[in-house]
Amino acid sequence: xxxxxxxxxxxxxxxxxxxxxxxxxxxxxxxxxxxxxxxxxxxxxxxxxxxxxxxxxxxxxxxxxxxxxxxxxxxxxxxxxxxxxxxxxxxxxxxxxxxxxxxxxxxxxxxxxxxxxxxxxxxxxxxxxxxxxxxxxxx
Numbered sequence: 001x002x003x004x005x006x007x008x009x010x011x012x013x014x015x016x017x018x019x020x021x022x023x024x025x026x027x028x029x030x031x032x033x034x035x036x037x038x039x040x041x042x043x044x045x046x047x048x049x050x051x052x053x054x055x056x057x058x059x060x061x062x063x064x065x066x067x068x069x070x071x072x073x074x075x076x077x078x079x080x081x082x083x084x085x086x087x088x089x090x091x092x093x094x095x096x097x098x099x100x101x102x103x104x105x106x107x108x109x110x111x112x113x114x115x116x117x118x119x120x121x122x123x124x125x126x127x128x129x130x131x132x133x134x135x136x137x138x139x
Contacts, residue, residue, distance in 0.1 A: 034097055037094045037129050041128075042126050042127075043126070046128075048069055051076070055076065060080070062078060064076070066136050068131055070131070072128050072131055073132055077103070077125055077127075078124035082109075082121045084110065084117060084119070085118075085119065085121040086109070086110030086121075087123040089108065090108060091105050091127055099135075100136065101135070101136045101137065102136075102137045103136060103139065105125060
């Protein structure tokens with residue numbers, strides 16, 4: 001009878017282990033994406049003052065930076081000086097992997113035939129998302 005108890009306990013242990021390891025796995029896509037992150041693109045006026053000060057220093061050159069407070073993570077991508085106005089930036093993707101946050105942005109030039117300001121512009125985007133401590137990978 002003892003041998004059957006051991007076999008039964010071993011079977012239960014194996015099944016429990018198999019269940020826990022499969023139930024706790026993270027669904028990932030081919031690129032390692034665990035989940036998309038919700039975000040808001042904010043204007044400079046809605047940014048924390050310390051971030052505004054950093055932007056004032058950095059905007060004349062291309063840059064990528066992160067800033068966080070106790071509640072939010074701000075991811076900023078600046079494209080440096082452009083010869084005219086009329087540029088915009090799209091956020092193609094923002095997602096979480098097992099060990100990082102990935103952001104992909106794209107600079108879009110003025111539309112053909114669009115009237116643009118002739119002076120130099122310094123386009124940048126501020127993305128506000130949930131506070132996470134993972135490193136950010138800029139693509």
